[in-house]
Amino acid sequence: MTTLIKAHGSENQFFLLDQTQLTQPLTNQELTALAIKLCSPVTGILNGADGLLVINHATATDCLGQMRVINADGSEAKMCGNGLRTVSRYLAEKYDQTTFKVETLAASLQVHQAPDLAPHVPAFSVQIAPLSFAAAALPFHYHDLTTMMDARIPEFIADQRFTAVAVPNPHLISFVDHIEPAQLGQLGERLNAANPYFPEGVNVSFAEIRDTNRLFVRTYERGVGFTNACGTGMSATSLVFAQLYPKYFDSQRDVTVFNPGGLVKTHIDLATPLTESRIHLIGNATFTDKVTLDEVALHQADLRDAHSQSTGEESAYQEFVASVTV
Missing domain, CATH: 3.10.310.10 (Diaminopimelate Epimerase; Chain A, domain 1)
Structure with a gap:
């Protein structure tokens, strides 16, 4: 047996x-x-x-x-x-x-x-590694962008900014005031069907900043759909959060990431270049x-x-x- x-x-x-x-x-x-x-x-x-x-x-x-x-x-x-x-x-x-x-x-x-x-x-x-922001690594195609960092992509959702990163799974991340599951689901479905932007599909995460080092993340996962949590998604989101929102990031403490299934913690050591940063994911x-x-x-x-x-x-x-x- x-x-x-x-x-x-x-x-x-x-x-x-x-x-x-x-x-x-x-x-x-x-x-x-x-x-x-x-x-x-x-x-x-x-x-x-x-x-x-x-x-x-x-x-x-x-x-x-x-x-x-x-x-x-x-x-x-x-x-x-x-x-x-x-x-x-x-x-x-x-x-x-x-x-x-x-x-x-x-x-x-x-x-x-x-x-x-x-x-x-x-x-x-x-440990979550390796990291890459290069278009070829995800891969993604959008005009002449070689990286997508906090960029407005009106073809996705108007007035929202997006960052693409591979950790090594490909992720598309957007920080929002309030997560609309239907909107997230529609974008996730579209970018995981045949599309000109992500030919191999992509995990799509929306994130809310709740306080210093406190996030809520919801992910539409490639090959699965909505999941209660996505470990690489929460890790990638934490890295992008630390880079884009230094006002809310305390490098001396772990980031607490809430999700529909509970919570995890991430430890982010930012580096220059950003791809040399270290991510550790801690959870049950x-x-x-x-x-x-x-x-x-x-x-x-x-x-x-x-x-x-x-x-x-x-x-x-x-x-x-x-x-x-x-």
Whole structure:
């Protein structure tokens, strides 16, 4: 039998699959089929998820493991900040280590166990890198712009400014007085369908500045749609916030980023050039359920005999969320 873990970071929901425990790893085609079926709220289990996190042996000798991110639609992302925290917890417990590196498609990233956010709410800090503002890195095309930093793009939304950054997932960020979900959803859908601006799609985030080092961020995620939280989105938004709004940024303190699923903290070390800045994302790594399934059925994406058992951790996380002030 195989055990999968249902997990979340700020209610960004995932299934974790440790392929090193399998007799035969799944092929790329099998992983895509499994992610699409498992993550669907209709065909999946436990109300589906935003993605499937695949844990493999690392190819980099200085890493404890490798993480692949298969989105709910079957596409693959370079990185996932919320997901990396849950994978980090899994590897930490598996190998009894608290500080190590995890290999992702884009880079080997430093992670470490952080103090619990609350009783029974374990937390991890993960590095977010590499960073780029170059049009070719996202990629984006808009007239002759080589970077898009706090720019008015009337073709997107009139009277709103936008910044594009890859961390390494591509993000389009706009700071607003009040987030209009319908407006965010329309722009997210448009820029993730065939469009002349972002040929590979883009994660779109709107952010409200609530106070010094306090943000609220909502993200329309490429390959998923609206999510409760997007780790790389909150990280990218924090970096842009620190650069554009120094009046509200205290470099000596973490930034608290609220989201529909709770909150995270980011630590931003600004540098010149800006791409040399350091971002660390700190937040929960909650395991809500363990799912057992026959390995043959896993290869066939046959979930009919899957059995799940709650860990009881979600109630502790919800108590923590209820205790914080947005």
